Amino acid sequence: MHCNRSRRAFLSQTATGISGAWLAGGSFARAAQAPAAPVAVSRARTYEPNQLLPTMQQMFDRLGGLERLVKGKTVAIKINLTGAPTYRVGYLPLEDTHYTHPHVIAAAVHLMGRAGARRIRILESPWSTADPVEEYILRANWEPRDILGAARNVEFENTNYLGRAKKYSRMIVPHGGYIFPAFDLNHSYEDCDVFVSIAKMKEHATAGITLSMKNCFGLTPCTVYGTGAGADEPSLIPKGGRTLIHSGNRQPSKSAPPEKDPTTPRQDTWRVPRTVVDLISARPIHLAIVEGIKTMTGGEGPWIREELTGVAPGLIVAGTNPVNTDAVAMALMGFDPMADRGTPPFEACDSTLRLAEDVGLGTRDLRRIEVIGTPIAEAKFDFAAIRKKRRAVPPPPMGIRG
Amino acid sequence: MTAPWTPMRWPASWKDPSALDLLKGAAIDYLVVDKESGFDAVRAQARAQGVHVVDAGSTPSGVTLIQGAWPGVKMGRAGGNAFAGGPTGVPWVDTNGWQIRLSAALHPESAVWVDAPPKGSQRFAPTSYLTALADSAAYGGRWLISLDDRLVSGLAARQPDALEAWKTITAAAGFFSSRKAWSEFVPVAAVGIVSDFAGPNESFSRELLNLVGRAGQHYRVLPKSNVAGASFDGLRAVIYADQAPPTAETRKHILAFVESGGLLITVPAWGAVSGAPVKGEEHPRFVVHAAGKGRIAQANAAPDDPFIMASDAVVLVSHRYDLVRFWNGGATGSYYAEAPDRKRAVVHLLFYANRGPDSASVRIAGRYRTAKASTVDMAEIANVHVESHEDAMEVHLPQVSPYVALELEVQ
Numbered sequence: 005m006h007c008n009r010s011r012r013a014f015l016s017q018t019a020t021g022i023s024g025a026w027l028a029g030g031s032f033a034r035a036a037q038a039p040a041a042p043v044a045v046s047r048a049r050t051y052e053p054n055q056l057l058p059t060m061q062q063m064f065d066r067l068g069g070l071e072r073l074v075k076g077k078t079v080a081i082k083i084n085l086t087g088a089p090t091y092r093v094g095y096l097p098l099e100d101t102h103y104t105h106p107h108v109i110a111a112a113v114h115l116m117g118r119a120g121a122r123r124i125r126i127l128e129s130p131w132s133t134a135d136p137v138e139e140y141i142l143r144a145n146w147e148p149r150d151i152l153g154a155a156r157n158v159e160f161e162n163t164n165y166l167g168r169a170k171k172y173s174r175m176i177v178p179h180g181g182y183i184f185p186a187f188d189l190n191h192s193y194e195d196c197d198v199f200v201s202i203a204k205m206k207e208h209a210t211a212g213i214t215l216s217m218k219n220c221f222g223l224t225p226c227t228v229y230g231t232g233a234g235a236d237e238p239s240l241i242p243k244g245g246r247t248l249i250h251s252g253n254r255q256p257s258k259s260a261p262p263e264k265d266p267t268t269p270r271q272d273t274w275r276v277p278r279t280v281v282d283l284i285s286a287r288p289i290h291l292a293i294v295e296g297i298k299t300m301t302g303g304e305g306p307w308i309r310e311e312l313t314g315v316a317p318g319l320i321v322a323g324t325n326p327v328n329t330d331a332v333a334m335a336l337m338g339f340d341p342m343a344d345r346g347t348p349p350f351e352a353c354d355s356t357l358r359l360a361e362d363v364g365l366g367t368r369d370l371r372r373i374e375v376i377g378t379p380i381a382e383a384k385f386d387f388a389a390i391r392k393k394r395r396a397v398p399p400p401p402m403g404i405r406g
Numbered sequence: 407m408t409a410p411w412t413p414m415r416w417p418a419s420w421k422d423p424s425a426l427d428l429l430k431g432a433a434i435d436y437l438v439v440d441k442e443s444g445f446d447a448v449r450a451q452a453r454a455q456g457v458h459v460v461d462a463g464s465t466p467s468g469v470t471l472i473q474g475a476w477p478g479v480k481m482g483r484a485g486g487n488a489f490a491g492g493p494t495g496v497p498w499v500d501t502n503g504w505q506i507r508l509s510a511a512l513h514p515e516s517a518v519w520v521d522a523p524p525k526g527s528q529r530f531a532p533t534s535y536l537t538a539l540a541d542s543a544a545y546g547g548r549w550l551i552s553l554d555d556r557l558v559s560g561l562a563a564r565q566p567d568a569l570e571a572w573k574t575i576t577a578a579a580g581f582f583s584s585r586k587a588w589s590e591f592v593p594v595a596a597v598g599i600v601s602d603f604a605g606p607n608e609s610f611s612r613e614l615l616n617l618v619g620r621a622g623q624h625y626r627v628l629p630k631s632n633v634a635g636a637s638f639d640g641l642r643a644v645i646y647a648d649q650a651p652p653t654a655e656t657r658k659h660i661l662a663f664v665e666s667g668g669l670l671i672t673v674p675a676w677g678a679v680s681g682a683p684v685k686g687e688e689h690p691r692f693v694v695h696a697a698g699k700g701r702i703a704q705a706n707a708a709p710d711d712p713f714i715m716a717s718d719a720v721v722l723v724s725h726r727y728d729l730v731r732f733w734n735g736g737a738t739g740s741y742y743a744e745a746p747d748r749k750r751a752v753v754h755l756l757f758y759a760n761r762g763p764d765s766a767s768v769r770i771a772g773r774y775r776t777a778k779a780s781t782v783d784m785a786e787i788a789n790v791h792v793e794s795h796e797d798a799m800e801v802h803l804p805q806v807s808p809y810v811a812l813e814l815e816v817q
Contacts, residue, residue, distance in 0.1 A: 092733040094765045095791070095802045135721050142725035145769065306734070 038367040042067060042374040043323035043332040045383055048297045049316075051099075051107040060111050063322045064119075066376045073198055073290060073324075075120035080127055080196035083109055084204050084219045087305040088131045089144035096314045098144045101300040104202050106146050108295045108320070110154040112202060117155020124155055127192050129164035129222045132230075134241040137162050163190035164242040165227045172228065172238065172260070175286035179363040181264060182278035187286055188228050188238075188260040198290045201326060205296030205319065205333055207387060208304045210250070210272045211280070212349035213339065215330040216292030217356050220283045221276065224249065228257045249279050273353035281359045284326060292329035294321040296336070301390045311394050317385030327366025328373045330357055335380050338388030341368040348388055407510040407546045408468075408517050409589045411436040411458065412579045414551035415523065416448060417558040423451035428561065430455075432576040433583035438462050438550060465519075470509050471550070474502035474522035477541035478534060478758050479737050499737045499758045504615040506547035507593070508603060511627035518542075523552035530554045532574035533808050536782065537758060539575065540809035543582035544741045544754030546589055551575060574783075578809075581782040585811075588752055591743035592637075594772075595626035596727045597671075597719065598644045600652075600660065602630045607648045610712050614647060617716035624729045624742055633659045643669035643723045647715060649708070651677050665698030671719050673705045691718055730755075731769040742770070748816065755810040762806040769800045774814040781807045 044063040048056060064070045083104040093101040113124050130140040137160035138148035152158050161167050169191035176186045193199070203219035211218050224246060227233055232243025236258045248254045250272040255262045269275070296319040302310035319336055323329035331341035334357070340347070345354050357368040367373065370380075413436040417425075421444050429452075436458040439445050449459045458466070465471045480498040502520045509518045520542045524530045535551075542549035553561070560568025582588075599618065601611035618625050628636045630648070633656045638644065644660055646652060652660065664670045671692075679702050681695035691714070692703040703722050709715040730740045730753060737758040744751040753770055757763055770777075777799060779787040787810070791802040801812060 090731075090733055090735070092765070092767065095733075095767050135717075139721050139725050143728070143731060145731070 038327070038361045038364050039325055040367045040369075040372040040374075041323060041325040041328050042376050043321060043325075043329050045332060045336065045375055045377045045380065046320050047318050047378050047383060048320045049318045051105050051297055053107055053111060056107055056111045057114065059320065060108075060322075061115055063320065063377065064115060067322060067324060070115055070119035073119075074116045076122050077197035078123040078125070078195065079116055079121045079198045079200060080125045080192050081109070081112065081200040081202055082127050082219055082223065083202050084214075084222070085128045085130055085137075085140065085144075086214075086222070087307060089140060091306040093300050093306045093312050093314055099146070100298040101312075101314050102204060102206060102305045103144065104204050105295060105297065106141070106150060108293070108297070109202060110151045112200070112293060113151060113154040113158055117158070121155065121157075121198075123157040123159075125192050125196065126151060126158065126160045127163045127190070128160075129190075129225060129242070130162060132164075132226070132242055132244055134162060134165045136160060161190065161192045163192055163223065164225050164230075165190070165240070166225070166238065167191065169195075172225070174261075177282045177286045179285055181282045181285070182359065182363075183263050183265075183268065183275060184261060184279065184282045185264055186261040187224060187283065188256075189223055189287065190225055193223055193287045199287060200291040200293065201289045202293045202295065205294050205299050205317065205321075205337065206304050207301065207337075207349055207391065209308050209310075210276050210353060211356055212351075212353050213330075213334060213337065213356075214304050215294050215333045216289060216326045217280050217284050217330055217360060218276075220287065220289070221246070221249075221280050223283050223287060224279075228260045233257050250276060277354045277356040277359050280356050281363060281365070284360065285363060285365065289326040290324060292321075292323050292326040294329060294333045296320065296333070296385070301387055302394060309399050311400055313390075315385070315390075319383055319385060325366040327357055327360045327368055331366075331368040331370060332373060332375055332380065334368075335370055336384055338384055338386035341370060348391060407514055407589055409543070409546060409548055409582075409586065410517060411466075411469075411548065412551075412583050413438060413519055413548055415462070415553075416440070416445070417553055419558055420562065421445060421448065423447045425562065426451050426455060426457075428572065429457060433580040434551065434576070435583075436460065436466070468516055469519050470513050470516040471519045471521055472502070472505050472509055472547075474505060474520040474542075474549075475500040476522050476524060476534075477501050477537055497737050499620065499739065501541055501616075501619070501739055501756075501758075502547070502549075503541060503545040503739060503741060504612070504619050506542060506545040507625075507627050508612065508615060510546055511629055512603070518547035520547050520549050521552075522549065524554040527555065529556055532571040533761065535571065535575045536578050537756070537808045539578040539582070540754070540756060540782070541739070543578075544739075544756060544809070546743075548582075551579065578782040587745070588743065591745055591752060593624070593626050594640065594729060594742040594744050594751065595624045596640075596642045596729055597623055597723055598626045598628045598636070598638060598641045600628045600630055600633060600644055600646045600656070601648050603627075606650075610647065610709075610715075613712040614645070614716055617713050618645075618719060619739070621716055621720045622728065622730065622732075622738075622740075623716075623720045623723065624740075630656055638663045638668065641668060642727050643671055643719070645715075645719055646670065646672045646676060647709065648673075649675055651675055661697070664700035664702060667699040669700055669723065670697075670702045671722050672702065673708055675708065676704060679704050689718070689722070692722065694722075727771070728769075729771045733767040734763050735766045735768070736763050740768075750816070751814045753812040753814065755812060757806070757808045757810075759808070762808050762810075763803075764805045766803045766806065767800055768803070768812070769795070769798050770812065770814065771798045772814070773797060773817045774799050775817045776815045777801055778813045779803065779806075780811050780813070781809060783807070 099105040172188035173194035201216040208214040226242030227238040252270040296317040302312040334341040412433045416439040441461045684694045687694040694703045732738045739756040741754045793800040
């Protein structure tokens with residue numbers, strides 16, 4: 005199926021803003037009206053470019069074509085390189101378990117370049133460093149030239165600090181914010197016409213699952229929102245993780261907007277999903293890609309104290325609405341996207357999808373989402389069943405890792 | 407450098423020469439013994455057993471004794487399991503490797519002993535002793551074996567756990583003693599650090615050695631007094647961060663290296679650098695100039711933090727040229743050296759946590775035909791998986807001890 009929608013319609017389906025009238029409605033009413041856009045699902049058995057490129061091309065075509073979205077535009081792509089590149093699940097390459105695979109990134113870049121993107125910035129906030137992203141990924145045994153050479157005018161930027169700009173960009177949360185009314189982010193998140201999230205399909209210890217929305221938790225620079233953030237002004241270089249967002253043990257640097265209400269729960273399972281929704285409201289996602297060709301079960305990275313296993317679901321999902329896309333990805337993982345706190349994978353946390361739906365970013369109701377390509381029932385890889393079996397026994401002892 | 411002996415500080419409470427029985431079959435062949443007369447019998451018996459003896463406070467001819475730190479992950483002041491964080495928040499590791507390397511470069515004719523006794527009343531695990539021995543021996547030095555009080559009394563009473571710890575110590579000492587050829591191996595390095603390592607440069611340049619090593623960069627120490635005779639072979643870059651400009655002779659040799667394609671990382675004291683800034687190589691603290699086939703990266707201001715200088719240097723050189731990369735290693739260190747004929751190499755892998763890591767991987771740059779992994783108590787580790795890459799090999803290790811030697815043979 006090929007959709008011949010106009011570029012205006014294409015962009016309007018993305019969560020670019022929320023009207024006051026929308027917010028005036030009740031939660032259930034808002035959920036019923038939350039935007040719905042088609043989501044493309046494809047099987048992809050390997051990361052071989054000769055198979056990946058046509059697969060992704062077909063998916064984007066089914067969504068209306070990349071050209072409508074990126075031609076003549078500056079595209080920012082947030083990838084997922086969670087944790088230090090010195091961590092692996094066993095001996096598996098990082099890209100086969102918890103990092104977005106470089107071939108998926110390169111394929112997306114190549115196709116966007118071919119569709120006429122003027123400039124493409126690959127963005128990530130690598131763990132505790134202001135080093136260039138290129139240097140970071142070399143430590144994961146990647147070759148940055150494979151991505152930089154996939155199209156014209158491709159560059160990386162480390163968004164964990166000020167980067168190449170003179171000041172941070174103040175990004176306002178249109179719905180007022182669950183926790184933060186606005187964020188101070190690296191300029192790249194403002195200096196783009198199109199924002200893309202390329203995530204890995206994974207469970208998450210704090211947020212239940214991590215897909216295209218949770219990937220954007222890493223938008224926050226640790227110089228402002230990290231353990232080593234300056235009290236008054238941002239630190240020059242990032243140090244440590246985002247403890248202050250997780251635990252709420254302190255406020256961001258005073259130069260940035262503080263939390264709306266510091267008396268709210270100081271629990272990461274309450275705070276992280278809400279912060280993610282605030283972030284993707286402030287920096288709307290125009291294209292969400294979730295790759296689960298190879299990934300892991302048990303959590304988001306090797307440091308999680310669960311039985312971690314590399315798996316090959318052979319899936320790739322894309323859509324123009326991140327809530328819709330994540331809902332389909334959840335269903336492909338064997339989870340119910342309508343699940344809420346207390347139900348897997350949200351046994352102990354709030355559902356980022358529900359919170360996003362509540363503020364009108366998109367529906368998580370599969371009945372309202374058109375799935376294009378491989379049907380969910382045919383493509384499903386049952387993370388949920390693996391999770392249930394895994395959690396029936398005590399977690400294994402952890403070794404010492406980097 | 408040389409490492410002809412394996413030294414030990416004789417415990418002050420062991421005045422009975424019968425304790426020398428512990429040395430039978432061990433590689434320990436040099437004792438540092440208290441000067442007092444109560445040890446006369448020990449000294450005499452030791453000499454009779456063919457063991458060299460030197461008075462405490464003296465250093466044998468041909469040996470440089472350096473004051474080191476007990477190697478390992480530095481624990482926080484609060485004690486318990488809290489690690490002390492380094493400048494990046496990662497655990498801080500004390501190691502004596504850089505001091506040994508510097509001493510060897512300044513005094514190549516001397517053996518290097520490291521005086522770093524265990525301090526405090528806590529129990530030191532056998533693996534801590536293994537780390538202490540390996541941290542020196544891997545870099546070509548020898549740790550002056552020094553026992554904690556509990557181990558001394560336990561050995562005197564021949565307690566089983568003390569004897570087990572002693573077995574670990576003597577196994578490690580024997581392992582390195584039997585591999586004397588390694589002391590002839592020369593360091594494989596990506597970066598050379600030029601300095602006089604003295605006077606106003608002493609503190610900064612020495613900390614630079616420590617921190618460049620901690621960042622995983624393999625370096626060669628290049629004393630400024632002998633740059634003309636130094637080998638720049640295989641280096642990608644040279645760091646010159648002294649406070650005064652180099653002599654004309656030193657400058658000439660470094661610039662020849664740059665002209666032929668190398669990178670000089672330097673400071674304003676180097677003097678004016680001609681050549682246009684290289685487009686696309688913008689850096690917040692350096693200007694990178696083209697120079698012949700190479701480049702000169704000059705800091706905008708005199709550096710006052712060796713950590714930032716070391717971190718910048720590693721990125722300016724690029725992780726592309728990492729000689730050793732670890733995964734799942736925890737707090738690691740490594741020293742990569744090759745035989746003079748370049749047909750063999752050894753990579754010493756140090757895991758500074760008290761327990762070796764599970765599922766650690768290491769990537770070694772270079773083209774090798776075979777790799778053999780061993781520990782001090784295992785001639786060849788079984789279940790080691792080796793993957794050959796284009797210009798590197800990756801080795802997957804099972805649960806291992808805090809020290810592994812990887813012996814490599816070239817293709």
